[in-house]
Amino acid sequence: xxxAIQTLIDAISVGALYAISALGIGxxxxxxxxxxxxxxxxxxxxxxxxMMLANAWFPLAALAAVVVVxxxxxxxxxxxxxxxxxxxxxxxxxxxFAVSYFLQNGLxxxxxxxxxxxxxxxxxxxxxxxxxxxIPLLNIVTIAATSTLLLGVGLFLRLTRTGIEMRAAAxxxxxxxxxxxxxxxxxxxxxxLAGIMSAVVSILYAAQTGTAxxxxxxxxxxxxFVATVIGGMGNLPGAVLGGLAVGAISVLLQAVLPPDxxxxxxxxxxxxxxxxLLLRPQGLFRSAAERERV
Amino acid sequence: MxxxxxxxVILSLIVLLVAAIGALGxxxxxxxxxxMLIKLVVVLGLSIFIGNSGVLxxxxxxxAALGAYGAAWFTMPIVAKKLFLPKLPAFVLATQYGLTAGxxxxxxxxxxxxxxxxxxxxxxSGIAASIATLAWLVIINTILANADSLTKGSSSLVGLPLDxxxxxxxxxxxxxxxxxxxxxxxxxxxxxxxxxxxxxAALAAGIAVHRLRLVAFVLSxxxxxxxxxxxxxxxxxxxxxxxxxxxxxxxxxxxVIGGMRSISGAVMGTLxxxxxxxxxxxxxxxxxxxxxxxxxxxxxxxxxxxxIMLFVLRARPSGLMGGHELALPSRLASPK
Amino acid sequence: MTLLRIDGLxxxxxxxxxxRNVGLSLGEGETLGVxxxxxxxxxxxxxxxxxxVRPSSGDIFFDGMSLAGLLPETIARLGVALxxxxxxxxxxxxxxxxxxxxxxxxxxxxxxxDALERIYDAFPILRQRRTGFGxxxxxxxxxxxxxxxxxxxxxxxxxxxxxxxxxxxxMVDKVYKILRDLRQQGVALLLxxxxxxxxxxxxxxxxxxxxxxxxxxxxxxxxxxxxxLSRAYLGAEEHEVCA
Numbered sequence: 001x002x003x004a005i006q007t008l009i010d011a012i013s014v015g016a017l018y019a020i021s022a023l024g025i026g027x028x029x030x031x032x033x034x035x036x037x038x039x040x041x042x043x044x045x046x047x048x049x050x051m052m053l054a055n056a057w058f059p060l061a062a063l064a065a066v067v068v069v070x071x072x073x074x075x076x077x078x079x080x081x082x083x084x085x086x087x088x089x090x091x092x093x094x095x096x097f098a099v100s101y102f103l104q105n106g107l108x109x110x111x112x113x114x115x116x117x118x119x120x121x122x123x124x125x126x127x128x129x130x131x132x133x134x135i136p137l138l139n140i141v142t143i144a145a146t147s148t149l150l151l152g153v154g155l156f157l158r159l160t161r162t163g164i165e166m167r168a169a170a171x172x173x174x175x176x177x178x179x180x181x182x183x184x185x186x187x188x189x190x191x192x193l194a195g196i197m198s199a200v201v202s203i204l205y206a207a208q209t210g211t212a213x214x215x216x217x218x219x220x221x222x223x224x225f226v227a228t229v230i231g232g233m234g235n236l237p238g239a240v241l242g243g244l245a246v247g248a249i250s251v252l253l254q255a256v257l258p259p260d261x262x263x264x265x266x267x268x269x270x271x272x273x274x275x276x277l278l279l280r281p282q283g284l285f286r287s288a289a290e291r292e293r294v
Numbered sequence: 295m296x297x298x299x300x301x302x303v304i305l306s307l308i309v310l311l312v313a314a315i316g317a318l319g320x321x322x323x324x325x326x327x328x329x330m331l332i333k334l335v336v337v338l339g340l341s342i343f344i345g346n347s348g349v350l351x352x353x354x355x356x357x358a359a360l361g362a363y364g365a366a367w368f369t370m371p372i373v374a375k376k377l378f379l380p381k382l383p384a385f386v387l388a389t390q391y392g393l394t395a396g397x398x399x400x401x402x403x404x405x406x407x408x409x410x411x412x413x414x415x416x417x418x419s420g421i422a423a424s425i426a427t428l429a430w431l432v433i434i435n436t437i438l439a440n441a442d443s444l445t446k447g448s449s450s451l452v453g454l455p456l457d458x459x460x461x462x463x464x465x466x467x468x469x470x471x472x473x474x475x476x477x478x479x480x481x482x483x484x485x486x487x488x489x490x491x492x493x494x495a496a497l498a499a500g501i502a503v504h505r506l507r508l509v510a511f512v513l514s515x516x517x518x519x520x521x522x523x524x525x526x527x528x529x530x531x532x533x534x535x536x537x538x539x540x541x542x543x544x545x546x547x548x549x550v551i552g553g554m555r556s557i558s559g560a561v562m563g564t565l566x567x568x569x570x571x572x573x574x575x576x577x578x579x580x581x582x583x584x585x586x587x588x589x590x591x592x593x594x595x596x597x598x599x600x601x602i603m604l605f606v607l608r609a610r611p612s613g614l615m616g617g618h619e620l621a622l623p624s625r626l627a628s629p630k
Numbered sequence: 631m632t633l634l635r636i637d638g639l640x641x642x643x644x645x646x647x648x649x650r651n652v653g654l655s656l657g658e659g660e661t662l663g664v665x666x667x668x669x670x671x672x673x674x675x676x677x678x679x680x681x682x683v684r685p686s687s688g689d690i691f692f693d694g695m696s697l698a699g700l701l702p703e704t705i706a707r708l709g710v711a712l713x714x715x716x717x718x719x720x721x722x723x724x725x726x727x728x729x730x731x732x733x734x735x736x737x738x739x740x741x742x743x744d745a746l747e748r749i750y751d752a753f754p755i756l757r758q759r760r761t762g763f764g765x766x767x768x769x770x771x772x773x774x775x776x777x778x779x780x781x782x783x784x785x786x787x788x789x790x791x792x793x794x795x796x797x798x799x800x801m802v803d804k805v806y807k808i809l810r811d812l813r814q815q816g817v818a819l820l821l822x823x824x825x826x827x828x829x830x831x832x833x834x835x836x837x838x839x840x841x842x843x844x845x846x847x848x849x850x851x852x853x854x855x856x857x858x859l860s861r862a863y864l865g866a867e868e869h870e871v872c873a
Contacts, residue, residue, distance in 0.1 A: 161730065164723065164727050164730055164731065165731060167720070167722060167723060167727075168720040168723055168727075168728075168731050171720050171721045171722055171723075172718055172720055172721070174682060174702070174718075175714070175718040175720065176720075176731065177682075177701070177702040177703045177706070178680055178682070178702055178703075178706055178711075178712050178714065179706055179711075179731050179732050179734070179779065179780075179783060180703050180706035180707045180732075180734040180783060181703060181731065181734075182701075182703050183701065183703060234721070235721075235722065236722075237722075
């Protein structure tokens with residue numbers, strides 16, 4: 001029982017991080033059919049910012065990470081993606097690959113390829129004991145921070161005019177434009193949101209791993225794509241649920257697989273992804289009927 | 295659309311020209327050219343599926359890996375195998391074949407797996423198919439990286455015979471070129487082309503899109519596997535990470551930057567990016583320019599390469615060739 | 631007063647021509663019908679006016695101003711609203727959220743509320759379903775939502791692409807009643823239909839497209855009763871004018 005509860009908490013905290021990654025990727029994919037590989041570097045750059053400010057007051061470092069990553073996201077949109085916005089999705093994809101390659105190697109150039117260890121909020125390493133269950137403080141903070149962020153983004157998307165426009169653009173960009181929704185604005189807000197979410201992910205991820213390395217964001221971005229697709233493209237709540245599901249499945253597999261199969265965990269997770277795609281091509285969290293109507 | 299034979303001739307001449315530069319150049323040039331021709335095999339392989347079906351695949355690096363390891367299990371000297379991969383099955387440990395036989399085994403092995411995953415991939419459309427191939431790449435990478443007895447896991451496998459030079463690479467590039475050309479203008483290729491424009495209409499016209507795509511997927515996996523075999527026997531070593539996302543990115547970038555809708559695009563994109571990449575390697579590797587010592591700058595080459603790619607995409611969003619083939623004016627060439 | 635004028639408009643999808651040298655004009659408050667067979671270029675024409683399809687040659691003037699090179703959202707904000715074929719209700723948005731997207735012009739909470747209320751008065755079914763998902767409505771209700779949403783943009787020109795497609799006859803009656811009312815209110819309409827049966831109920835003049843070109847044009851009653859109509863649908867090559 002104790003083990004089950006601990007695993008469940010692990011699953012939620014990993015899944016929550018994946019869910020936020022997926023939401024950022026799903027938003028941009030829905031709006032501009034961009035599979036944004038560069039989101040992995042949004043996270044990585046956030047981690048490096050924190051690393052450089054490791055000795056500064058934490059709230060300041062965190063704020064700096066958010067500002068840097070949002071500015072990075074907006075700059076990348078303006079310089080790399082806007083010129084090719086109307087091109088084939090393949091061209092957009094290669095552009096995002098190139099941006100990712102550029103940023104990742106920029107970090108190699110500036111900081112070297114080797115991982116650099118540092119501490120973000122060392123206090124989070126402790127755990128609280130409830131009866132027989134030991135809950136790491138970091139997990140609690142992760143779950144709290146991600147739920148707050150998801151709630152905030154959710155309220156923004158549901159209650160504000162811009163948010164409603166974002167949702168409309170994510171499901172049918174062309175129709176939204178036909179109704180006067182400004183493409184430039186929606187896309188810039190999308191990148192800004194992806195930046196904010198990546199920055200929060202970077203803070204939590206840095207606290208978890210305690211290192212900065214140039215390719216560390218990749219895993220999160222890969223999970224983000226997969227979660228977006230199995231959640232149902234353009235379906236933002238679906239992307240979030242997809243992220244949670246992928247995180248939960250990884251943690252559960254880690255818990256139940258026999259030790260010699262554990263190293264193959266990723267293979268099982270991604271095999272499950274292919275199975276989901278085949279069984280529910282419209283996405284895990286969307287009914288076939290709903291898809292047909294549109 | 296009819297085949298322009300002049301396209302095949304012109305592209306073959308380009309390949310031969312590149313190979314000749316390699317044959318006449320110093321060992322460094324020779325290695326650069328060989329590497330370029332191997333990449334060309336891979337990119338032409340990619341174009342067989344991606345160019346004809348319009349579906350992006352992230353998974354083909356896996357076929358290069360599977361082909362390379364599949365061949366290496368049989369071409370490595372028995373002594374080396376006993377040393378590095380002692381847990382291979384006994385009959386594999388006891389045999390040693392030449393490059394041709396080994397390559398055949400590797401390609402058949404990779405193609406079989408391409409057939410299995412292809413059955414799943416071709417049932418999906420658009421981005422879902424692409425994500426399925428990405429998932430497949432992660433699956434194969436995870437398995438190979440942890441199958442120590444087959445691949446030496448995360449460390450490098452050394453001891454492959456160094457059987458591939460510019461000559462072999464050039465012959466294989468010509469073969470890949472011919473396969474891509476004849477496939478594109480075969481009835482299957484032409485029907486696929488039609489289905490790329492409008493899948494629903496093609497299905498309605500009775501074209502078995504899934505089956506056509508599967509043929510293209512397996513054939514393209516086989517050609518990419520050949521590229522993997524060549525790479526392994528050119529470098530003499532294999533590592534699992536060699537065939538992962540960076541490989542995927544670079545080869546896809548070559549295809550898209552050249553223009554994924556034509557074979558000439560695949561060729562020109564490969565030659566451009568590979569050449570620029572090599573020139574930049576010289577620049578970023580340090581050395582002295584005009585008597586001033588420049589320290590090596592790791593990452594600089596990749597940064598410059600990425601910038602060049604972004605500029606090309608910006609200037610030519612549908613690739614250098616924009617879907618056109620190099621050909622003689624139709625009056626001079628075979629009747630259109 | 632001419633509201634929309636199209637001169638020598640041609641457009642193509644890759645090598646395939648979709649519109650050839652199309653010319654037409656539409657006055658303030660007038661209703662123009664555009665009919666033609668499947669693939670005649672009707673939808674392409676609407677998308678070109680809305681700025682989605684870039685013409686290869688020719689020009690489109692709205693209220694005397696060229697629309698060449700303008701973004702779709704800019705054209706929409708100038709007062710051109712397109713209800714495209716297939717309605718394109720935003721999935722995952724409620725009926726009211728779908729309507730809100732159309733409210734670009736109205737400034738201030740109260741003005742928005744008032745505009746919504748007026749629409750709800752005109753389309754009571756939408757008021758009933760305001761909190762439900764737009765895609766859960768029936769086909770006819772979705773068409774009403776699509777038209778209502780476009781009306782909230784306060785358009786001077788409303789373009790409707792096949793508004794009766796796939797609807798039950800009773801719903802078609804309802805949609806055409808709405809269109810007649812709009813005409814009464816002085817909104818200029820460009821009404822595209824594949825089936826010309828009912829177009830005369832609303833359109834003052836009608837244009838017949840075939841193979842991307844105007845084949846027949848004139849007063850609706852004349853065009854629709856002309857024995858040239860079926861020839862135009864079959865793709866006759868010459869342009870006829872019904873006097």
